[in-house]
């Protein structure tokens with residue numbers, strides 16, 4: 074690991090530049106000054122964002138952040154210039170469509186402002202090198218999260234990083250260390266932390282309203298794309314798509330469209346499959362309700378997870394594992410309908426929440442009003458806004474890095490248990506399996522040169 078050089082923090086950088094300007098100092102000032110100096114309206118208040126990855130979720134994030142008047146999107150980065158081939162047939166995405174969204178937004182909504190001309194690039198390092206960027210939104214496939222998040226922290230940028238935090242458990246810990254060392258804010262994209270319904274369910278559990286918690290059932294959605302035929306053949310790389318940069322640290326393999334845009338989530342070289350994709354929400358809620366969000370289970374066991382026997386998709390086709398916590402609570406994670414994300418079962422009732430709403434027993438739990446002595450789990454109602462608030466206050470966001478890492482860890486543990494088809498003992502303090510070398514070897518993955526963290 075390269076030694077980290079502590080950067081000048083954003084706020085310090087701003088202060089230095091401001092004092093240099095007022096004192097008339099003649100040292101070399103970068104040509105790209107922070108927006109807090111350049112913009113005339115509410116300058117010191119505005120957070121300048123750069124977006125890395127502008128595909129399916131990247132554009133959702135982009136539109137979500139654009140709505141805030143104290144945010145200025147100045148740069149986008151994507152290795153895909155522009156194409157179809159994302160989640161749905163109608164999505165036409167990549168860096169140029171994203172650049173267009175930003176430019177049209179500002180010319181329509183702020184016609185008289187100085188905000189003009191979104192910068193677009195292929196290499197995320199160009200974006201990180203810009204001193205005018207305060208924070209980055211990382212929405213690339215999971216195999217890139219750690220390299221980019223650590224580089225962003227090293228560059229002194231605050232970070233909104235999509236879930237799952239990392240591709241492996243070791244990478245997640247390295248991100249936590251970098252965020253702490255460089256003292257930047259990181260919000261994980263596990264946005265259920267800003268959903269009032271999800272929070273209420275967890276608060277009921279944490280305050281003993283279903284009695285003693287016994288069991289949690291976390292649901293992950295089924296695979297929603299069909300794998301290409303087993304005898305798939307390599308395809309020519311489309312014009313405008315930098316495939317080598319898309320692969321980055323992952324092993325080199327011939328191009329096929331079903332490997333890349335959106336479908337990366339069905340291949341274990343780039344993702345943990347639906348275990349980590351959905352689990353970063355549903356298992357995150359389990360960790361929250363169980364008050365184990367800064368630790369993890371002590372045992373994990375395969376209950377019949379299934380994987381493709383060969384072909385281009387390698388992620389689980391059926392997720393089913395069990396984890397046991399030191400407090401005796403059991404977590405079952407399985408593939409199921411997306412209606413429910415998490416169900417908590419206690420010895421006096423149950424509560425469940427998900428995309429189809431909230432239900433509980435006894436039914437009057439729905440109307441519980443918490444008192445001053447009850448445990449409350451925050452107040453965020455918009456995950457993007459919460460991040461911007463934390464960037465400004467230098468406070469802790471709703472889904473901070475350690476919590477994002479610990480939630481993703483449980484998902485990775487499940488995948489490892491399902492792949493090895495056995496019961497494993499886990500030490501959450503040292504983040505190592507107990508007496509199991511094959512499992513410990515799966516805590517990290519090698520990187521293809523020249524990529525490293």
Ligand SMILES: NC(=O)c1ccc[n+]([C@@H]2O[C@H](COP(=O)([O-])OP(=O)(O)OC[C@H]3O[C@@H](n4cnc5c(N)ncnc54)[C@H](O)[C@@H]3O)[C@@H](O)[C@H]2O)c1
Pocket residue numbers: 125126127128129130131150151152153159160166167195197212213214215217235236237262263264318319320321333334335336337350
């Ligand atoms: N919070 C949520 O609910 C939510 C929902 C969907 C996806 N996600 C997460 O967002 C991430 C991306 O998922 P997606 O569905 O948007 O994938 P996607 O394939 O639609 O988009 C990813 C984009 O990143 C680009 N990219 C890949 N490597 C890059 C690199 N080195 N530099 C710059 N750009 C690069 C791709 O070209 C693509 O346009 C994943 O981690 C996923 O888990 C989160």
